[in-house]
Amino acid sequence: MNTKTPDARLVPIREVAKITGLNPITLRAWERRYGLIEPVRTESGHRLYTPEHIEMLQEAIKLTEQGIPISQIKALLPEPKASLPERDGEIAAQLKATVQQQDLDRLNQQLDTLLADFPDDFWMETLINTHLMLRGEERPIVIFWESVLLPRLYSRLYLTQRHRKRRSGTPVWIQNLAPQEAVLKALVALQLEQAGRRPLLCSWTLQPDESAATQLEANRCADIAVISGASASNLQNAQAWQKWAEAHPDLSLQWFSLPGSEAPNETPNVHVTYLNTDAH
Numbered sequence: 001m002n003t004k005t006p007d008a009r010l011v012p013i014r015e016v017a018k019i020t021g022l023n024p025i026t027l028r029a030w031e032r033r034y035g036l037i038e039p040v041r042t043e044s045g046h047r048l049y050t051p052e053h054i055e056m057l058q059e060a061i062k063l064t065e066q067g068i069p070i071s072q073i074k075a076l077l078p079e080p081k082a083s084l085p086e087r088d089g090e091i092a093a094q095l096k097a098t099v100q101q102q103d104l105d106r107l108n109q110q111l112d113t114l115l116a117d118f119p120d121d122f123w124m125e126t127l128i129n130t131h132l133m134l135r136g137e138e139r140p141i142v143i144f145w146e147s148v149l150l151p152r153l154y155s156r157l158y159l160t161q162r163h164r165k166r167r168s169g170t171p172v173w174i175q176n177l178a179p180q181e182a183v184l185k186a187l188v189a190l191q192l193e194q195a196g197r198r199p200l201l202c203s204w205t206l207q208p209d210e211s212a213a214t215q216l217e218a219n220r221c222a223d224i225a226v227i228s229g230a231s232a233s234n235l236q237n238a239q240a241w242q243k244w245a246e247a248h249p250d251l252s253l254q255w256f257s258l259p260g261s262e263a264p265n266e267t268p269n270v271h272v273t274y275l276n277t278d279a280h
Helices: 013-020 024-034 051-065 090-101 104-117 120-134 139-163 182-194 210-218 234-247
Strands: 047-049 171-176 198-201 223-227 252-257 270-274
Touching: 013 024, 013 047, 013 051, 024 047, 024 051, 090 104, 090 120, 090 139, 104 120, 104 139, 120 139, 120 182, 139 182, 171 182, 182 198, 182 223, 210 223, 234 252
Parallel strands: 171 198, 171 223, 223 252, 252 270
Antiparallel strands: none
8 A cells, every 4th residue: 555645634534444445443443452553533532643644554554464463563663753632722832831931942842843743734833823822922032932933944945845846836925914923924935835836935015006916927926925914904904905806806815814803805816814823
């Protein structure tokens, strides 16, 4: 079995059965009787599996085909990566506490583990939640957090771009309406990059007028990704960009909305992503 999961997201047991060829009854038996893997459990008790779980199951199948009893296989498999916790902000809260203490060694360790052991969608969500939780802290705390995290994000973005061979699609212009939000800008760029897009990070801030369309066309961009602010002026910004999108149906607006901020209405060329957090 060489089939891999299509992405880094958690998958339910029925999908694992399709990928591995094992029926759900066998999967549950291997878990209960032999402790082969320990899937993630939702609040309702449903099993979810990571790519690492699926790779272990595929390796176990190969070993059984070689005549090794299933009862002996666990000892032959590599140690699994960290189990994915429930998405209740546990890791985000731990990161926040470490940042508040300005414990550099511990923060480095926590970030290294998070980025190495967990799926992309999980660590990006965790970092967004942590960043939003820290936005009200004193500036030295925020600077400490950004100084440790940003080099990792830029390095990850660079390596992702470098390892992608001939990338298809057009560039996406990324800009902030929220001042001093380099972390969110980098995380949005990573989300777009991992979705197969080509993020264009730049310091210029476009206004919702004809000059924006001209600049996008000059840079061969068909899309602009705007990270919203949380100020009282955000409603006005959202309305202005909504009118801009209506006037330029051939261009696409991707709006990343911070908690408590306004967003444009969804239309065929306007897509809204809410950077909300339930980690408070």
